[in-house]
Amino acid sequence: MPNLKAKYKVVLSRTQRAELEALCRQQVVGARKLRRARILLLADEADPQGRRTDAYIAEVVGLSERQVVRIRQAFVREGLQPVLQRQPRADAGSRKKLDGAAEATLVTLCCSPPPQGRERWTLQLLCDELGRLKIVESVCRETVRQCLKKTNSSPGGSSGSASPKLTGRDSSPAWSTSLTSTRKRTTKRTR
Numbered sequence: 001m002p003n004l005k006a007k008y009k010v011v012l013s014r015t016q017r018a019e020l021e022a023l024c025r026q027q028v029v030g031a032r033k034l035r036r037a038r039i040l041l042l043a044d045e046a047d048p049q050g051r052r053t054d055a056y057i058a059e060v061v062g063l064s065e066r067q068v069v070r071i072r073q074a075f076v077r078e079g080l081q082p083v084l085q086r087q088p089r090a091d092a093g094s095r096k097k098l099d100g101a102a103e104a105t106l107v108t109l110c111c112s113p114p115p116q117g118r119e120r121w122t123l124q125l126l127c128d129e130l131g132r133l134k135i136v137e138s139v140c141r142e143t144v145r146q147c148l149k150k151t152n153s154s155p156g157g158s159s160g161s162a163s164p165k166l167t168g169r170d171s172s173p174a175w176s177t178s179l180t181s182t183r184k185r186t187t188k189r190t191r
Helices: 014-025 031-043 054-061 065-078 080-084 100-111 123-132 141-150 173-177
Strands: none
Touching (some): 014 031
16 A cells, blocks of 8 residues: 655656646547546646645545545656556456356256255356356356346246237227327316
């Protein structure tokens, strides 16, 4: 956890300051990038209009003081471009645990009768069964839950049928009464 007492001073060069000011004047720029540019401009120790307190910067920009401190630290440690650019996720290139075939097997399992002695499938039972069938080496309950949520698989639920819900004229008795005219005055006029 970074030390909040240690002040990381932001000192922008003229070119960096000009680049950030140009970025703030652009019509189309990401909110995150714009917010970070404004933070660096307000925290700049070399400019007389800079040198603002973290509390003031946080209030103006709409972030917490802690986030302002982190952005200032990142600028001092890494430089301008890494602060402005979004970092790619560390797990961006990793394969999915459940591919299409594994998802299909999971849904099939979920719709099949549960193991003997059980009333229904639990997420942990489904994880264990996928491992036992050697569909995957291991999978966590959250992955199974997200997969089932994505496929709208809910055995025994009201949406489990193949028939679509009725909408339109035949679905509600109020539908036919809403077509009648309401021109007739229902309230008395008083003068």
